Amino acid sequence: xxxxxxxxxxxxxxxxxxxxxxxxxxxxxxxxxxxxxxxxxxxxxxxxxxxxxxxxxxxxxxxxxxxxxxxxxxxxxxxxxxxxxxxxxxxxxxxxxxxxxxxxxxxxxxxxxxxxxxxxxxxxxxxxxxxxxxxxxxxxxxxxxxxxxxxxxxxxxxxxxxxxxxxxxxxxxxxxxxxxxxxxxxxxxxxxxxxxxxxxxxxxxxxxxxxxxxxxxxxxxxxxxxxxxxxxxxxxxxxxxxxxxxxxxxxxxxxxxxxxxxxxxxxxxxxxxxxxxxxxxxxxxxxxxxxxxxxxxxxxxxxxxxxxxxxxxxxxxxxxxxxxxxxxxxxxxxxxxxxxxxxxxxxxxxxxxxxxxxxxxxxxxxxxxxxxxx
Amino acid sequence: xxxxxxxxxxxxxxxxxxxxxxxxxxxxxxxxxxxxxxxxxxxxxxxxxxxxxxxxxxxxxxxxxxxxxxxxxxxxxxxxxxxxxxxxxxxxxxxxxxxxxxxxxxxxxxxxxxxxxxxxxxxxxxxxxxxxxxxxxxxxxxxxxxxxxxxxxxxxxxxxxxxxxxxxxxxxxxxxxxxxxxxxxxxxxxxxxxxxxxxxxxxxxxxxxxxxxxxxxxxxxxxxxxxxxxxxxxxxxxxxxxxxxxxxxxxxxxxxxxxxxxxxxxxxxxxxxxxxxxxxxxxxxxxxxxxxxxxxxxxxxxxx
Ligand SMILES: Nc1ncnc2c1ncn2[C@@H]1O[C@H](COP(=O)(O)OP(=O)(O)O)[C@@H](O)[C@H]1O
Ligand SMILES: [Mg+2]
Numbered sequence: 001x002x003x004x005x006x007x008x009x010x011x012x013x014x015x016x017x018x019x020x021x022x023x024x025x026x027x028x029x030x031x032x033x034x035x036x037x038x039x040x041x042x043x044x045x046x047x048x049x050x051x052x053x054x055x056x057x058x059x060x061x062x063x064x065x066x067x068x069x070x071x072x073x074x075x076x077x078x079x080x081x082x083x084x085x086x087x088x089x090x091x092x093x094x095x096x097x098x099x100x101x102x103x104x105x106x107x108x109x110x111x112x113x114x115x116x117x118x119x120x121x122x123x124x125x126x127x128x129x130x131x132x133x134x135x136x137x138x139x140x141x142x143x144x145x146x147x148x149x150x151x152x153x154x155x156x157x158x159x160x161x162x163x164x165x166x167x168x169x170x171x172x173x174x175x176x177x178x179x180x181x182x183x184x185x186x187x188x189x190x191x192x193x194x195x196x197x198x199x200x201x202x203x204x205x206x207x208x209x210x211x212x213x214x215x216x217x218x219x220x221x222x223x224x225x226x227x228x229x230x231x232x233x234x235x236x237x238x239x240x241x242x243x244x245x246x247x248x249x250x251x252x253x254x255x256x257x258x259x260x261x262x263x264x265x266x267x268x269x270x271x272x273x274x275x276x277x278x279x280x281x282x283x284x285x286x287x288x289x290x291x292x293x294x295x296x297x298x299x300x301x302x303x304x305x306x307x308x309x310x311x312x313x314x315x316x317x318x319x320x321x322x323x324x325x326x327x328x329x330x331x332x333x334x335x336x337x338x339x340x341x342x343x344x345x346x347x348x349x350x351x352x353x354x355x356x357x358x359x360x361x362x363x364x365x366x367x368x369x370x371x372x373x374x
Numbered sequence: 375x376x377x378x379x380x381x382x383x384x385x386x387x388x389x390x391x392x393x394x395x396x397x398x399x400x401x402x403x404x405x406x407x408x409x410x411x412x413x414x415x416x417x418x419x420x421x422x423x424x425x426x427x428x429x430x431x432x433x434x435x436x437x438x439x440x441x442x443x444x445x446x447x448x449x450x451x452x453x454x455x456x457x458x459x460x461x462x463x464x465x466x467x468x469x470x471x472x473x474x475x476x477x478x479x480x481x482x483x484x485x486x487x488x489x490x491x492x493x494x495x496x497x498x499x500x501x502x503x504x505x506x507x508x509x510x511x512x513x514x515x516x517x518x519x520x521x522x523x524x525x526x527x528x529x530x531x532x533x534x535x536x537x538x539x540x541x542x543x544x545x546x547x548x549x550x551x552x553x554x555x556x557x558x559x560x561x562x563x564x565x566x567x568x569x570x571x572x573x574x575x576x577x578x579x580x581x582x583x584x585x586x587x588x589x590x591x592x593x594x595x596x597x598x599x600x601x602x603x604x605x606x607x608x609x610x611x612x613x614x615x616x617x618x619x620x621x622x623x624x625x626x627x628x629x630x631x632x633x634x635x636x637x638x639x640x641x642x643x644x645x646x647x648x649x650x651x652x653x654x655x656x657x658x659x660x661x662x663x664x665x666x667x668x669x670x671x672x673x674x675x676x677x678x
Contacts, residue, residue: 005482007479007482008479008480008482010479011476011479011480012476012480014476014479015465015468015472015476018467018468018472019465019467019468022467023467208466209459209461209462209463210463210464210465211463212429212459212461212463213457213459213463213464215429216427216429216452216457216459217452217477217480217481218449218452218453218480218481218482219480372428372429372430372431373424373429373430374430374431
């Protein structure tokens with residue numbers, strides 16, 4: 001009686017499955033929500049904003065400088081606002097009225113003519129990397145704008161531009177690109193669609209009055225818990241498949257590593273969320289409390305995982321908290337497997353923290369399952 | 375002799391906050407009995423039943439159910455009892471059959487399909503086997519709940535207000551089923567509000583504020599009350615009842631069709647009420663009290 005019974009587990013599993021199947025609304029939501037979120041966030045991030053306010057600091061107004069400024073404006077990304085001092089540029093970046101400050105050194109044309117390759121400094125507000133990503137990339141094409149004005153020996157060659165552009169990505173030194181964001185987006189979308197379904201699993205029984213009966217039956221906590229998690233792992237994989245197809249087909253996400261490894265990592269990630277949901281579900285007294293607790297877990301997943309802000313830029317204590325969350329590790333696995341093509345051994349250091357989390361939260365879930373109505 | 379008892383609970387206490395919900399209750403039920411569990415709302419019936427099946431831990435006291443300790447053997451007890459909760463607690467989004475099959479599997483029955491088919495037949499649920507439980511009317515829900523409770527052939531049934539909100543015909547049939555099963559050796563503890571149901575119990579336990587007030591067969595309870603009842607016939611019974619009720623010593627005055635019952639503990643006071651101007655217009659005679667008189671008396675007693 002005290003040990004786990006596969007038959008009782010299967011009975012609850014069957015019951016859960018029937019209930020999920022009959023709840024068309026939730027089922028549709030579970031499938032549609034991640035798709036909608038991915039498109040919404042994906043496109044919001046993928047937008048290619050133009051006419052970004054750009055401050056210009058320049059000492060003289062030579063021919064070369066005029067060519068350069070014309071070229072900047074021609075990219076469509078930059079709206080040039082002349083500035084009188086560097087302090088004005090700093091101020092503009094800080095208060096958000098400027099996204100870029102272009103600083104052309106004094107005597108620019110003379111330095112170019114002498115072949116000294118002067119450096120144009122571009123300060124960029126990188127708090128929103130997707131906003132400046134394309135604009136920054138366009139800078140690379142500027143190096144040959146002076147070619148027609150220069151003698152052949154000074155014209156840009158692949159390794160030898162007549163001047164250099166140095167971009168300082170301010171506030172966000174990692175300068176995440178769109179490609180970096182999609183793997184993170186997959187994780188965040190999955191949290192939404194998995195944490196909340198099981199968060200409501202036990203509280204729903206309580207609120208519908210079926211809990212008393214469930215408790216009065218000879219069921220063990222682990223049997224109930226597991227049976228409530230397993231169907232959603234299956235559904236989670238359906239979600240993962242849909243999301244991955246969209247990410248690859250629509251957002252051009254590269255798949256350089258093993259899809260099997262991605263599936264393993266995401267499977268563990270889904271399981272950790274579901275178990276966390278069940279645990280919340282057993283601790284909360286009603287659905288409202290459960291939702292609040294889930295929201296409380298959601299915030300650090302966003303903020304401390306490296307999804308929104310670069311992980312290494314956070315204070316050490318915040319990094320430690322971030323390390324606890326499976327999303328932090330899943331994010332890294334997704335990035336390294338999909339973008340870099342890393343293998344199992346490379347991501348192992350990120351896999352075991354997720355497994356540890358699952359083990360700990362699983363024990364807490366079973367322990368916190370109340371077997372009485374007190 | 376105490377191991378022959380199906381329920382043998384001693385000195386149960388349960389406090390929620392500052393409220394003593396069950397206060398020193400001792401309960402003994404012998405095999406084959408239909409024990410009626412009565413008391414006003416909030417008198418602790420549900421809490422007591424929950425303690426018996428291990429869903430609520432008593433603060434103190436203890437005892438046995440089917441010879442097993444209610445504090446330590448709750449898991450084993452659950453295999454041999456059927457508990458029907460006060461609120462319908464099966465799955466609205468599952469059909470009758472699916473609900474029953476779920477129960478059969480959880481109890482590890484040898485042949486679930488056959489067991490479910492058998493119980494559907496016995497409870498007259500066969501025509502509704504494929505209906506969603508949420509779509510059943512109150513009476514049919516009650517039957518489904520009873521079917522689910524007896525499916526695994528328990529030795530003891532704990533029924534918590536099984537017939538509340540069910541029409542008279544369904545209630546009658548429900549009780550016929552309970553009597554059938556008691557005839558087959560099942561012991562039943564059933565809480566109820568209805569007097570006519572109390573009369574169908576082989577034994578009554580009356581609770582008030584968590585304390586046992588009286589117990590015994592319906593006849594014993596009536597006799598133990600030492601209540602005096604007079605019946606009157608005549609004109610304007612309803613108006614008279616209102617007036618009599620305010621007189622000292624008249625605990626209750628109620629009209630049943632062409633008759634009015636007045637009851638109280640003090641014979642002299644009742645005689646005085648009879649002889650009063652409003653009472654003198656009617657024809658009176660004394661009768662033995664019925665259960666209903668006794669319960670109204672007990673209910674008014676339990677109020678401060
Ligand atoms: N879990 C609980 N927490 C707090 N109070 C409770 C709880 N369960 C029951 N009570 C209180 O205990 C009293 C007795 O309840 P109950 O046993 O349900 O009585 P009955 O079934 O006779 O109507 C009620 O006043 C009820 O409010
Ligand atoms: Mg009750």
